[in-house]
Amino acid sequence: MKSLKSFLKTGAFSLLGLGLVTAPAQAVNITTSSDPNVLVNNILGSGITISHANYKGASIASGIFTNGLSSGIGIENGIILTTGNAKLAVGPNTSESASSNNQLSGDADLSALISGVKTYDASVLEFEFTSTTGNLFFNYVFASEEYNEYVNSRYNDIFGFFLDGQNIALIPGTNIPVSINTVNGGNPFGKNATNPQLFNNNSLNDGGAIYNLQYDGFTNVLSAQFLGLSEGVHRLKIAIADVGDYRYDSAVFIQTGTFSSVQPPKEEVPEPTPVTQPELPEPAPVPQIEVPEPTPVTQPEVPEPTPIPQPEVPEPTPVAIHKVPEPTTVLGLLASAAFAVTSLRKRASATTKTLN
Numbered sequence: 001m002k003s004l005k006s007f008l009k010t011g012a013f014s015l016l017g018l019g020l021v022t023a024p025a026q027a028v029n030i031t032t033s034s035d036p037n038v039l040v041n042n043i044l045g046s047g048i049t050i051s052h053a054n055y056k057g058a059s060i061a062s063g064i065f066t067n068g069l070s071s072g073i074g075i076e077n078g079i080i081l082t083t084g085n086a087k088l089a090v091g092p093n094t095s096e097s098a099s100s101n102n103q104l105s106g107d108a109d110l111s112a113l114i115s116g117v118k119t120y121d122a123s124v125l126e127f128e129f130t131s132t133t134g135n136l137f138f139n140y141v142f143a144s145e146e147y148n149e150y151v152n153s154r155y156n157d158i159f160g161f162f163l164d165g166q167n168i169a170l171i172p173g174t175n176i177p178v179s180i181n182t183v184n185g186g187n188p189f190g191k192n193a194t195n196p197q198l199f200n201n202n203s204l205n206d207g208g209a210i211y212n213l214q215y216d217g218f219t220n221v222l223s224a225q226f227l228g229l230s231e232g233v234h235r236l237k238i239a240i241a242d243v244g245d246y247r248y249d250s251a252v253f254i255q256t257g258t259f260s261s262v263q264p265p266k267e268e269v270p271e272p273t274p275v276t277q278p279e280l281p282e283p284a285p286v287p288q289i290e291v292p293e294p295t296p297v298t299q300p301e302v303p304e305p306t307p308i309p310q311p312e313v314p315e316p317t318p319v320a321i322h323k324v325p326e327p328t329t330v331l332g333l334l335a336s337a338a339f340a341v342t343s344l345r346k347r348a349s350a351t352t353k354t355l356n
């Protein structure tokens, strides 16, 4: 277990180092923290008071992120809770299967949202709060390494925002929890997608890596909200867990300062570098350069990313290294070579192991 962890860590580090050479956009920056007050104070916005914060999960699984906009997730700063190692969020995307097995149990509330499949590696941040308006809002993004190849499978990693026990992490306008199987681009990608208008593909196997993020897919910036709370103290539990096995990390990013009693303002997407009118030389025949206003990127739409030049990401090798099942190092190397063909089978055997 220890050796697996350090193996994954080392693997991820070298791959990231390699990828950074080719990535034009800056990657999200992660500082792990399992201090509940640090996490909660980061998201605290106006009109809310918070108390009795508690965190349960691996210390590497959660933390603070910065520089999210240039990585493409649509939120600049905030907190991240994952089902593995939060630092694996850092792009570029070098693997279809970045994972950390924290050997932790799941969460009963999350298990109740799905049926018949166990949850693992839960990270849970809970606290009490009061709202001056009786309303509650915050912004978030759900991301996962399970995309796209495990869409509509049992590895339906899930998270929830349980407000006094009731999940408010829902597809807008519905009572359907946000998860791999409820927001995706289909499997195979492009076929039978569910709520694809909320989904951003970043999968290496399906035209990625588009964003400077390890996760193979993620949602638009979504708003969790509840109107008309009763007076007094309420409880919020933010929880995320692997489903079906410990592998393939998922994450939820919550925007800093947006946990508020009023609708938080939209994230300020950085203006494209303003194009200044050039000093026209006297005889300038063309008063031209009426530069068309760059199309403003509105908030929920993740800014069109600078594509990471594909050819420089050596496709199969890094992926395979990361995917090697736990102890069999030599066989693992062989397996890497055959990764593209046999990924499903490897996943299946790894699953059998972790379920025991």
Ligand SMILES: [Ca+2]
Binding pocket: 093, 094, 095, 096, 097, 098, 145, 213, 214, 215, 216
């Ligand atoms: Ca990935």
Ligand SMILES: [Ca+2]
Binding pocket: 083, 084, 099, 100, 101, 102, 121, 242, 246, 247, 248, 249
């Ligand atoms: Ca995990």
Ligand SMILES: [Ca+2]
Binding pocket: 083, 146, 155, 157, 242, 243, 245, 246, 247, 248, 249, 250
């Ligand atoms: Ca998973």
